[in-house]
Amino acid sequence: MVQKNDFKLIKCGNLIDCTGNAPVKNGAILLESSKIKSIGHESNVIPPEGASIKVYDYSKYTVMPGMVDCHTHNNGFGDGRLGEELNLLADEILTLQSIRNLRASLFSGVTTIRENGPKNFTLINLKKASNDYMVLTPRMLICGRPLSIIGGHMGYFGSEVTGIDEVRAETRNLIKQGADYIKITATGGSTQTSFRYRHSFNLDELNAITSEARKFGKLTATHCVSTQGIVNSIKSDVDMIIHCMFNEPDGSNKFRPEIVDDLFNKGTYINPTLHVVRATIWDLLNIKERIGLTGSQEKLLDDRKRDFDIHLNNCTKMIDSGLKFITGSDSSWSSYQSGNTVYETECLNMAGLSNMASLLSVTKEAAKSLDIDDLVGTLEIGKEADLLVLNSNPLEDISNLWDVKDVFLAGRYIDRGSEKSLKSIRQLRPSLN
Amino acid sequence: MTKLNSFRLIKGERIIDAKGGDVLERGAILLQGDKIISIGREEDVIPPEGSQVEEIVYENKTVLPGLVDCHVHLNGIGDGRKGDQLNLLPDEILTLQAAKNARTHLFSGVTTVRDCGAKNSTTLRLREAVEMGITVAPKLVLAGRPMAIIGGHLWWFGIQATGPNECRAHVRQLVKEGVDFIKITASGGSTGTSVPLRPSFNLEEMNAIVDEAHKFGKHTAAHCTNSQSMINALDAGIDTIIHGVYNEPDGDRSYRPDITERIVDQGVFLNPTIHQSRERIWQLEEKSQNQKLNPEEVEELNTTKEGHEQRIEEVSKMWEAGVKIVCGSDSAWANYKMGRFQADINSHISIGMSPMEAILSATNLSAQSCCIDDQVGTLEVGKNADILVVEGDPSKNIDDLWNIVDIYQDGNLIDRGNYI
Ligand SMILES: [Zn+2]
Ligand SMILES: [Zn+2]
Numbered sequence A: 001m002v003q004k005n006d007f008k009l010i011k012c013g014n015l016i017d018c019t020g021n022a023p024v025k026n027g028a029i030l031l032e033s034s035k036i037k038s039i040g041h042e043s044n045v046i047p048p049e050g051a052s053i054k055v056y057d058y059s060k061y062t063v064m065p066g067m068v069d070c071h072t073h074n075n076g077f078g079d080g081r082l083g084e085e086l087n088l089l090a091d092e093i094l095t096l097q098s099i100r101n102l103r104a105s106l107f108s109g110v111t112t113i114r115e116n117g118p119k120n121f122t123l124i125n126l127k128k129a130s131n132d133y134m135v136l137t138p139r140m141l142i143c144g145r146p147l148s149i150i151g152g153h154m155g156y157f158g159s160e161v162t163g164i165d166e167v168r169a170e171t172r173n174l175i176k177q178g179a180d181y182i183k184i185t186a187t188g189g190s191t192q193t194s195f196r197y198r199h200s201f202n203l204d205e206l207n208a209i210t211s212e213a214r215k216f217g218k219l220t221a222t223h224c225v226s227t228q229g230i231v232n233s234i235k236s237d238v239d240m241i242i243h244c245m246f247n248e249p250d251g252s253n254k255f256r257p258e259i260v261d262d263l264f265n266k267g268t269y270i271n272p273t274l275h276v277v278r279a280t281i282w283d284l285l286n287i288k289e290r291i292g293l294t295g296s297q298e299k300l301l302d303d304r305k306r307d308f309d310i311h312l313n314n315c316t317k318m319i320d321s322g323l324k325f326i327t328g329s330d331s332s333w334s335s336y337q338s339g340n341t342v343y344e345t346e347c348l349n350m351a352g353l354s355n356m357a358s359l360l361s362v363t364k365e366a367a368k369s370l371d372i373d374d375l376v377g378t379l380e381i382g383k384e385a386d387l388l389v390l391n392s393n394p395l396e397d398i399s400n401l402w403d404v405k406d407v408f409l410a411g412r413y414i415d416r417g418s419e420k421s422l423k424s425i426r427q428l429r430p431s432l433n
Numbered sequence B: 001m002t003k004l005n006s007f008r009l010i011k012g013e014r015i016i017d018a019k020g021g022d023v024l025e026r027g028a029i030l031l032q033g034d035k036i037i038s039i040g041r042e043e044d045v046i047p048p049e050g051s052q053v054e055e056i057v058y059e060n061k062t063v064l065p066g067l068v069d070c071h072v073h074l075n076g077i078g079d080g081r082k083g084d085q086l087n088l089l090p091d092e093i094l095t096l097q098a099a100k101n102a103r104t105h106l107f108s109g110v111t112t113v114r115d116c117g118a119k120n121s122t123t124l125r126l127r128e129a130v131e132m133g134i135t136v137a138p139k140l141v142l143a144g145r146p147m148a149i150i151g152g153h154l155w156w157f158g159i160q161a162t163g164p165n166e167c168r169a170h171v172r173q174l175v176k177e178g179v180d181f182i183k184i185t186a187s188g189g190s191t192g193t194s195v196p197l198r199p200s201f202n203l204e205e206m207n208a209i210v211d212e213a214h215k216f217g218k219h220t221a222a223h224c225t226n227s228q229s230m231i232n233a234l235d236a237g238i239d240t241i242i243h244g245v246y247n248e249p250d251g252d253r254s255y256r257p258d259i260t261e262r263i264v265d266q267g268v269f270l271n272p273t274i275h276q277s278r279e280r281i282w283q284l285e286e287k288s289q290n291q292k293l294n295p296e297e298v299e300e301l302n303t304t305k306e307g308h309e310q311r312i313e314e315v316s317k318m319w320e321a322g323v324k325i326v327c328g329s330d331s332a333w334a335n336y337k338m339g340r341f342q343a344d345i346n347s348h349i350s351i352g353m354s355p356m357e358a359i360l361s362a363t364n365l366s367a368q369s370c371c372i373d374d375q376v377g378t379l380e381v382g383k384n385a386d387i388l389v390v391e392g393d394p395s396k397n398i399d400d401l402w403n404i405v406d407i408y409q410d411g412n413l414i415d416r417g418n419y420i
Helices: A091-107 A122-131 A163-177 A203-215 A227-235 A257-266 A274-290 A295-320 A342-351 A355-361 A364-369 A398-402 A419-423 B091-107 B122-131 B163-177 B203-215 B227-236 B257-266 B275-290 B295-320 B341-351 B355-361 B364-369 B398-402
Strands: A007-015 A024-032 A035-041 A053-065 A067-072 A110-115 A139-142 A181-185 A219-224 A240-243 A269-271 A387-390 A404-409 B007-015 B024-032 B035-041 B053-065 B067-072 B110-115 B139-142 B181-185 B219-224 B240-243 B269-271 B387-391 B404-409
Touching: A024 A053, A053 A404, A067 A091, A067 A269, A067 A364, A091 A110, A091 A122, A091 A404, A091 B091, A091 B122, A110 A404, A122 A139, A122 B091, A163 A181, A163 A203, A181 A203, A203 A219, A203 A227, A219 A227, A227 A257, A257 A295, A269 A364, A274 A295, A274 A342, A295 A342, A342 A355, A342 A398, A355 A364, A355 A398, B007 B387, B024 B053, B053 B404, B067 B091, B067 B269, B067 B341, B067 B364, B091 B110, B091 B122, B091 B404, B110 B404, B122 B139, B163 B203, B181 B203, B203 B219, B203 B227, B219 B227, B227 B240, B227 B257, B257 B295, B269 B364, B275 B295, B275 B341, B295 B341, B341 B355, B341 B398, B355 B364, B355 B398, B387 B398
Parallel strands: A007 A053, A067 A110, A110 A139, A181 A219, A219 A240, A240 A269, B007 B053, B067 B110, B110 B139, B181 B219, B219 B240, B240 B269
Antiparallel strands: A007 A024, A024 A035, A053 A387, A387 A404, B007 B024, B024 B035, B053 B387, B387 B404
16 A cells, blocks of 8 residues: 655656657656656656655666556456356356456556456455455456346356346446446357357347446447447447457458448447457467367368458458557457467557557557546556556567566556566467467 | 476475474485475485486575464454454455465465365365466365354354254265364354353254264364363364363353363363464554554553463463464464464463474474374475475574475475465
8 A cells, every 4th residue: 555645756768658749768757655746857857855755767668657458357267268168167266366367467567457257246346355455456447247148148157138128227237236337248259159140139228238338427348249249339339349340140251341430430449359369379379289280170270360360451451440449458268368468469560550559559548448548548647657667668669568677556566476477477479370 | 386206305404304303404305296205314315316306405494394374264364353344255355365365374384274264165165276276375174164053153154053963964064065174163252242251052062063073084173262162072072172261151260170181181182372362462562662552452452461471371281281282373363464373383482382392383283183194294204295494493493483495385396476
């Protein structure tokens, strides 16, 4: 916990405030308790006279805001297991796995996460423990549980609802239980009883959810791996589209520029989750190198590679059309483990975001998409002092985001533990292609 | 993880094997995988010919068994809150707290704990998570939920049983869920609705619980804060008495040599939890150095001190009479946070133990009382390589147990910087 009148002076060799302005050489940040009191060139940052000040000298390093990951599943293991299997574990175990994932994220430089689909009360209770300082976590925005139709994607997490009254009631329940926003699976997905190429909720149900959420000032986000889900989400004024895949009911992929125009006009945020697709590819490549693949695995590998290429290509077109892309990893879903958010930012970079835009996609823009940009996402006077200190400059190479030296959360230096344990967080890129 | 055919040779300036004999000067321990396969003087411990051996030398250090804390409450927070409040937290939070406590205790040198009462399935779930590799913990000897009467001490952890039949049914349910022993609150305690000066279960109920537990090879431990509850526990054939306070129903505190004699004769272990109250004394005394204590705190300090002195006196007599006294912290109950087991070991010096005897009470004997001495508690051939390395010589200065250098659990060197 931070003491009152507790001042820290952070000297920054290279200060990237992520407002979009050019970096400042020989910058400095003055923190008072959890907040930024003053920031700029070091000659302009003057600590109050007579105050006791702790100085952190990062004059050989880059300092930027802590990262914001808009899409996480902290119950998950990222070891390729299906949600159906995950869901069989006891709530206590899912909670323990969640805290481990949250620490991995925090230690990797992610100081804010949005949680997109946990079971029962696991994250609701975990967040209570975090608010009481019983456990250390990044800042958390939680959905409570995802809203699903019967048999729909992630319905097993505890909120399967039908009809406008039930969807309204469950939205109210979630908000009562502490949800910060409403997550909706608007199409099927990897859940075996769901239909990934079809929409799930009917438009009247989706409208009921979003209007109820809006009434209480809560944002909404929809999982959409097929086109009709996107279309419905636009009609319901959903704030963020997740995955945003243009699949038709017959499984074919057909990019729809007119839908992209609608998304542009609405200002909807897009969380494309590219790496979670690539993580499966990497998993298969690792198996291939170790023991070889079976025929069906080879086919899966080819399918996933094709899916990834199509989606990457579509993302490039959407970026070119000016859509607002943000980093949301989807870890630890599928084969993507927490603490590896940067892989997703690298994918956005690969899809066409500039280095600066990529950096903003995991800071300023991400915070805006979560409506917490008054608190975090940039380094400005009055904002929370969530800081990421890097050994190298991410504007030269976005992969330098991996090169973490130190992390501060709400002005507090985070003891991240031993090098050895930190190393274990990173999922390695396979040597095969 | 340790490979089964990997050999490691640990050499130490001093080795305390905790079997009761002298300190071994310039000793060595040979590990194969997770087990000790040889121990003795350096020159007598010879790895098999041609084998690859990793050698670890601890100059000027003492090597001893990992500590065994026979009484913890992993759910606890140790911030002074009452159990009546603690139990209101959801199971997910209590499980998170249990994981945090387990890690803290492990990193402080405790490689085995016996949990003497937790809510619902929280500690059993923690063990599952450890087995899945989600989190680290000392070896866990678990009671799951404690056996309590309606309104009795710790009732809100999930069991309120009445009558021998219900008692037997609950024991069977616990055994089915995988507990290692049965914890019974044989008297009231700090639980608001319980009566600390009176026994809780009737003798026929105590008999049923202990009998049913023993049938399945599970041992039993009873919380006793008055003399009658000790007598009932002894009549029922209990294995460990916890606290063991000589209170009469009228609040009179008079030592009962007859009960002590029975404890000795029946070979029952006593876990006196001496430091629990001293921790609070230390906290209040420390506070009083910086600020004035309020009248309630002054009152609390005086009564706690008085009680603590009586406690030392009683337990000293029991120790003198030959009771097998074992070290169990009772953290993180009340004000005693986890990771400070050494303070309870130190408290055994105040009842007349030598430093070596205090070490034994927190290793060998404690392991015996947890029925896990076939695996841990001493450094002997065939046991698990749960090993603690400290600076200095705790057989001379018990507080050297605080100076942790390295901890091994089942032959694995613990990364004490692993916060993931
Ligand atoms: Zn997701
Ligand atoms: Zn206890």
